[in-house]
Amino acid sequence: MQDVVFNLIDNEIKRQVEGLELIPSENYVSKAVLEAMGSVLTNKYSEGYPSFTGLRDWDEEKISQEILPNYRYYGGQQNVDRIERLAIERACRLFDADHANVQPHSGANANEAVYFAWCEPGDNILAMNLGHGGHLTHGSPVTRSAKIYNFIPYGTDETGDLDYAQIEELALGNDVKLILIGYSAFMKIPDFERVAKIRQKAEEKWGHEILLMADMAHVAGLIAAKVHPNPLKYGFNVMTTTTHKTLRGPRGGLILSMGNVGSPLKKIAEKNLNNIPTMIDKAVFPGTQGGPLEHIIAAKAVAFGEALQPEFKTYAENIIKNAKALAKELKNHGFILQGNGTDNHLILIDMMQSFGINGKMYEKALDLVGLTLNANALPGDTGGAFKPNGVRLGTPAITTRGMGEAEMKKLANWMKEIAELCQEADENGVENIESFQPEKFAIIRDQVKKLALRFPIPNIHN
Numbered sequence: 001m002q003d004v005v006f007n008l009i010d011n012e013i014k015r016q017v018e019g020l021e022l023i024p025s026e027n028y029v030s031k032a033v034l035e036a037m038g039s040v041l042t043n044k045y046s047e048g049y050p051s052f053t054g055l056r057d058w059d060e061e062k063i064s065q066e067i068l069p070n071y072r073y074y075g076g077q078q079n080v081d082r083i084e085r086l087a088i089e090r091a092c093r094l095f096d097a098d099h100a101n102v103q104p105h106s107g108a109n110a111n112e113a114v115y116f117a118w119c120e121p122g123d124n125i126l127a128m129n130l131g132h133g134g135h136l137t138h139g140s141p142v143t144r145s146a147k148i149y150n151f152i153p154y155g156t157d158e159t160g161d162l163d164y165a166q167i168e169e170l171a172l173g174n175d176v177k178l179i180l181i182g183y184s185a186f187m188k189i190p191d192f193e194r195v196a197k198i199r200q201k202a203e204e205k206w207g208h209e210i211l212l213m214a215d216m217a218h219v220a221g222l223i224a225a226k227v228h229p230n231p232l233k234y235g236f237n238v239m240t241t242t243t244h245k246t247l248r249g250p251r252g253g254l255i256l257s258m259g260n261v262g263s264p265l266k267k268i269a270e271k272n273l274n275n276i277p278t279m280i281d282k283a284v285f286p287g288t289q290g291g292p293l294e295h296i297i298a299a300k301a302v303a304f305g306e307a308l309q310p311e312f313k314t315y316a317e318n319i320i321k322n323a324k325a326l327a328k329e330l331k332n333h334g335f336i337l338q339g340n341g342t343d344n345h346l347i348l349i350d351m352m353q354s355f356g357i358n359g360k361m362y363e364k365a366l367d368l369v370g371l372t373l374n375a376n377a378l379p380g381d382t383g384g385a386f387k388p389n390g391v392r393l394g395t396p397a398i399t400t401r402g403m404g405e406a407e408m409k410k411l412a413n414w415m416k417e418i419a420e421l422c423q424e425a426d427e428n429g430v431e432n433i434e435s436f437q438p439e440k441f442a443i444i445r446d447q448v449k450k451l452a453l454r455f456p457i458p459n460i461h462n
């Protein structure tokens with residue numbers, strides 16, 4: 001008899017196939033990525049690192065054959081070493097980086113490792129306020145990092161852009177060790193050059209080096225496809241990212257850096273920005289993690305290989321095109337968007353201002369028709385973490401399914417209909433949206449399913 005776990009996986013396949021994924025941090029991986037993740041590499045321990053020459057030597061044939069000395073604590077590494085080297089080389093090529101650490105188990109681990117590599121307990125870190133679009137790992141008081149380092153939050157201005165004047169004021173008013181640009185709900189393109197200039201001024205004022213870090217977890221796929229600027233080209237020392245989301249790989253983390261590439265487990269001569277690649281290697285292992293997940297690293301290598309193909313650029317362009325088209329349709333229907341639109345894959349809607357309902361109610365109502373997104377706080381949100389007034393959505397997953405501007409129109413229409421149903425329910429004091437006009441929800445549910453089935457998820461069949 002099939003283990004009940006697989007029954008639930010079958011249910012999840014059905015949910016994914018018949019619904020539309022609008023959560024901007026989710027995507028559908030290729031069959032090759034899935035296969036690498038489910039491979040026997042999960043059986044292998046390989047604490048440490050393979051050799052990495054840092055020569056930007058892109059000869060994959062050579063890498064896949066060559067056996068170099070390694071820095072590992074276990075035997076039997078001949079295949080794993082070469083797979084991890086391929087992942088590193090491909091990541092460096094994708095992002096034009098001097099070095100890549102492909103071992104972080106997640107985006108959160110990647111960020112913690114960078115803080116640990118560069119900062120001392122009590123150091124000041126400038127990072128975006130969670131309520132303005134930053135991420136939990138950028139200093140939310142509920143995290144371990146916030147207990148170790150002193151995070152100083154900056155926000156967005158009234159146009160929804162980064163408040164660069166505030167960043168400068170804070171960087172010159174506090175002896176900062178690290179400036180972090182990164183977010184999970186921000187729709188504009190950061191001015192990396194401007195931030196690099198602020199760093200320079202702050203370094204002159206404080207008389208020491210300041211690490212410039214970008215957490216590009218959300219837009220990494222767009223950067224890889226060169227449809228979004230790459231912070232590493234503007235003087236940023238480090239870029240962290242997740243490998244899922246727009247990059248369309250397995251769930252995991254990645255740290256890219258610029259500087260000297262040394263031997264990861266040997267002593268570092270001096271703690272300075274030039275040596276940051278090696279400091280990061282040591283901070284990931286043994287600093288904050290144990291054995292790497294080589295099956296996930298193999299899947300990362302496969303995903304990076306896919307992102308290096310010309311089709312991926314077209315995919316990334318289409319993500320943005322679809323997001324802009326969806327934003328325009330939503331605005332036509334009376335939705336009020338944070339930042340008045342989008343320049344990337346993300347849209348943030350103020351549901352309270354648009355329809356007088358909170359984001360959580362709308363999230364639940366959309367779930368009923370197979371449209372999945374998430375409630376999200378807006379700058380200055382009074383709704384709290386569990387009942388925020390906004391919702392966040394994005395186009396990476398539906399673009400992977402091959403949808404285009406015509407489908408964005410349909411989506412916006414359904415979203416408008418559901419918003420109006422929620423509004424009516426709210427006005428009638430209905431607490432449980434599931435019990436409100438179920439026949440109307442059923443009709444839309446059916447239409448969503450029909451559209452979803454016309455755009456199958458690549459390589460997954462019901």
Ligand SMILES: Cc1ncc(COP(=O)(O)O)c(C=O)c1O
Pocket residue numbers: 025105106107108109111135137182183184215216217218242252253
């Ligand atoms: C900007 C940013 N950084 C870090 C993370 C954390 O990634 P993970 O969930 O893999 O730990 C996320 C995930 O949502 C993110 O959006």
